[in-house]
Amino acid sequence: MINRYQLVNRNNPILKNKDLNSPFTLGNGEFAFTADFTGLQTFYKSYAEEIPINTMAQWGWHSFNSEENYDRKNLKFKNYNRGNKKIPYASEEKGQAGLFNFLRENPHKYNLARVGLHLEKKNGVKVEFEDIELNQQELNLWQGILKSDFVVEGEQVNVETICDPLTDSIAVKIVSDLIIKKRLGVEIEFPYPEQSKTASNWENKEKHQTKLIEQNEKAYNFNRFIDETKYFVNLFSSKNLELKIPSQQHYLFKSKKNENSLTFVINFNENQNRVKQISFSEVKERSIEYWQDYWTQGGIIDFSKTEAPKAKELERRIVLSQYLTAVQCSGTLPPAETGLTCNSWYGKFHLEMHFWHAAHFALWNRESLLEKSLWWYYNILERAKELASSQGFKGARWPKMVGPEGYDSPSSIGPFLVWQQPHPIIYAELLYRNRQKKSVLEYYYELIEESIEFMVSYLEFDQENDRFNLEAPLIPAQESYDPEACLNPTFELEYWHTAFVIAQKWRKRLGMEKNKKWEEITDKLAELPHKNNLYLGHEKAEDTFEKYNIDHPSMLGAYGLLPGSKVDKDIMKNTFDKVLSDWQFDRAWGWDFPMTAMTAAKLGEKEKAVDILLMDSPKNTYLFNGHNRQGSKKDLPLYLPGNGALLLAAGMMAAGWDDSGLESTAFPEEWQVEYESINKYL
Template sequence: MLAQDSCESLTSAADPQTLLPFNSLSSWAWHNDSLPADGENIDDYHGVPKLTHGRNVSYDDTDPNLPEATQWLIGNPNRINLGRIGLQYKNLTSLPASLVTDAVQTLDVWNGTITSTFRLDGTLVTVVTQGDFDSDTVAFQIDSDLIRSGDLRVFLDFPYPPIHTTAYKYEVFVGVYDFPLNHTTRLQRVCKERDTAAHIFHELQSTKYHVNLRWPASDPLRLFKDEPDGSAAVTAHRFTLCPRESKSASSSISFTAHFSPDRRLPDLPASIRRRNVAAWNEYWTEGGFVDITASTNPKADELQRRIVLSQYHMRVNSAATGQSPQESGLMNNGWYGKFHMEMLVWHHGQWSVWGRQQYFDSIFPQLYETFLPSSMARARAMGWDGARWPKMTEVNTGRNSPGSINALLMWQQVRLFDPHPMYLANLAYQADPTRETLQRWDRVITATANYMASYAWKNDTSGHYDLGPPAYGVTENTPPDQSLNLAYEVAYWRWGLDAACDWKRKLGQPVPDAWTTVAQNMAPPPVVDGLYADYEGLNGSWWYDAKLSKDPRSLVMLRGILPDTVAVDPEVARRTADKVHEVWTDEKIFGWGRPVLAINSARIGNPQRAIDHLTAYDYYQFDDAGFANRGSGKSFPRQLVTPYNSDTANKSSVEGTPPPFIAGNGAFLYSVAYLAAGWKGSTEHAPGFPKDGSWVVKHEGLRQVL
């Protein structure tokens, strides 16, 4: 799986200055930084002990005695930029932005084609870009009289990963050009392919891959390296692709760039175009759809735009095999390119409820199976049974990146965003209620439930089973050493164990006594003054504590996101939702907060509030390309003019998560399905849309949410 950013960069030949230095990211290309040079050994890291119900348990927290080793484990491995492909104009020492005018970029979502047109120094340039679903290949068609004159050429350039300190937690423009001697690039040719293909081999220590290039024999190209091998220049790893001298009269360049660990002959551009269009057409004719174009509500058009573009972006960024994308998809690097297990439902739950189950099944339960050995070893080392799933990780190591949130966040164990296997397994069973589905998920369900039953602590005073402390809740803003029986967590723990018991009954297998004992005696979600409270021990004043109430989304998740459970009183949940609506104001809501609020509002019978949350466009922002914004009314500029060879290209991203926020697009689609098709047990048409006459909702192929 690979994505090439859709905006072509324009770079001058002599003084590398880029307008848009974007990325080519994949799900397979990773790199390890050099080990700490201060004498610290990463093998000496064993976590940090915390007192947990009378015994010391080693958690994957930041070790103050091994700061460099801890940081290395957080930042490694890191996803790399496979290379930048752009257009090079003349031998200018700089390229003023004023030279580029009349820029228009059009995305044809039906055919999966991006067409960019602009005038460069007054001359028209057209670039058509298409990706391939079947291989990590991008096909390009570039047309301009500037090609005929020799002024416009294609360049390929290869950055090196920066040293991944905390300053590189987020990278908008992945990689730097400051270390040309740390890696090598070599041009490789095969004689019989001399006129139609070339290969670039890139080696970064143990990371090695090829860029396989091919073009039509009717329009031969030549590829050369701009600098000799061993050059220390910032352009040391730049290559130029242009028409052969014998074809200098050509005004077009057509080629494919295939990224792969292996050298191979890729398909021609025409083949990629045919296959790509057919695959996109098939995608749009399968699965579900929601049509609100007949609505008279003035907010309907923008909502429809977001529905269509979110489906496009999810197909590009979240349809992997056996793994999940990072939160910024294959566009930028957030958290060093690693994905977050608590986001799994937002990334992939929408596949199931939108009737595209094959994309869901290509990830689950394989993802959990991959992590099962390391997760079971983690649980054993901490003194518990079953599998303790990681939070921030990747499939190569299965390691949980150290950090206080990563160590103590609970919801990836049962919450539907991280690896909540019970929730995802029930989505799979709803789509295919067969014994085969039950058996396919059984190992993962069993390991998860064994951990849950083992982790819950029997409180002999109350007779209940408690969760935490230490613990962080959904919103990561509760004091971990005081967070006893977080409301959402204990309710979900009860639902999850009940679901595991039901799974075993469906299989005709015995239900472990520990599961039922813990489930039936779980501590209830704490209630204060008739409302659910964040965690046990609070009084009613907590609603006015800005540290706790700035993001109370976990309490609205008790009704809607969480399927019906005996642990939650619907009336208390309704009153709590009304209180959350009062204290959680627009400027504080970000990320997947609005989809959660919309789902909750529909579930408690307030569809007007539900649609208001999804159409609060002043605060709930998607950019012009349809990417969800993680922040609240704030976004990074999409077009930055930054030095091409310096780490300052990434400084703008240090202050917050880089856009886009693919989990936000997935959460949005999940909420739209909830509002349109309803939830298990609902019978009304489009129960989450107001019946005021301004909304006309048609849908097909959707499944009800759990």
């Protein structure tokens, strides 16, 4: 039996020096608080250019008021030809840039507040970033507790920061003689939303309002009003507090008690201006219980018996990715690519990325964390059907870049993507594989049927070649191609084939007859395009490896990510070798490395699979805090699809896949790898 406590704790990140690229995030899937080296958000501006230290929630959405009264109904669509059909897409910015970009930028997530320490020197001057000496900051993964120890002019400060698993709250304990000396306080500051990755405008203070209601000297309520958005913040302290307001939207609290410790809880919510008071000790107890349950009940992989230096780093990445995806990707809505740390694409979800964010939960026996967000597909089902109908298709077309209301954002790329379309089918299948319950079949069948019905109507029958095609306009997962010149992308063909096979299985499980149309499509779907024994990006992309060897090598996913029913393994092996030799991996993305490793594993290339997982490449960088950095991209300082993809690959390499026939794992033969509670992949 694996000693899980030892495994998790040996991977606790312990920071000895200030690192602007490694703030730590505490959260519960619905809410997250990212802290600097002081354990709070004391030096917000210092981190803003790298990884912002925000407070964000799944419910924290805002839209700017428009002086032009922009209305979605006025958006003009561009018609694209497909045979004798004209299909409208929201892809044309020209002549409507204002409305086009307004719909892209709204709604957006916003930063709820900055909660930081107010520290003063002996001479009364405010302490700056460089004035503090960091002793140590440790994120205790087993308990979900961040401990920060630092020194200000010889005075020790100890801070414990915890996120409540049950409410959108942080609990904080501060111990320092600076409290007695009135040189340490707690400040809360509220920003206005902004389209940047920080989601914070600290200047336009007149554009939003805060109504402060003092219940008593230990409890304060903040009612927040930002245009049409309203939310509430509650502060509960263990000591009587003295309040000062240094400037508009900025509140400073200091303890009135002549004691060197202070505990407080700050709660954020969208519905109640007063909530039941909770204490630091309550939150701490709940956090310890939650995280111990998390680590003891799901999957785990132990590399400690492997001497290869790479094993230790791989274990670190896996453990931290398990933590980060639980904190950021397990909520009731699909996550943004930067989760609840900061904004990417205005905080909207990219539904094609939902797979990478959350599919791994099912392999690691935490399928409930995947299922938490699947209700949302039913919530937007009618909107997805409207989108399909507006383009002349049946069923439900799942959008690409969306906020919680489910409207697809206009874009020259996003509306043409189709590889998110089978995702709900795969999610449902993964859930059923874990649970084997008829209730799962009955609940999710409608999602499967509506997804498939769109796919049926989207495909075009090619009479000359007696096949069904994926035809233009479309953009594949490798977003490098002209949407009007794309035909039969390799990955999408295999993915759609897999989806039709699974859908028929569901009909059989439910006692239904085979759908003859689905069966015809399964039999006659176009073959995967190849040339010179190499799979292509799509059928017309004969120069895939000369001109288009950038972005995602998605043709590999047809085998690594999927069962590969239509794949010729010899051609895939040649393609894999060609990708390794010719692909510009510095222009790939974080999930490409795990996907490529999955292909290597299925081809029996165990050594190469590990080498690819740990490839030295800018987009495969894993920071001290576990985040997958995307090279020098300042607008995308972390990339959670990379973390989720790593877990999917590692889980598959440990437990295998349906027809793997593995006697051990897909890790190198000399590696001694132990795992528990991980399921086989498709």
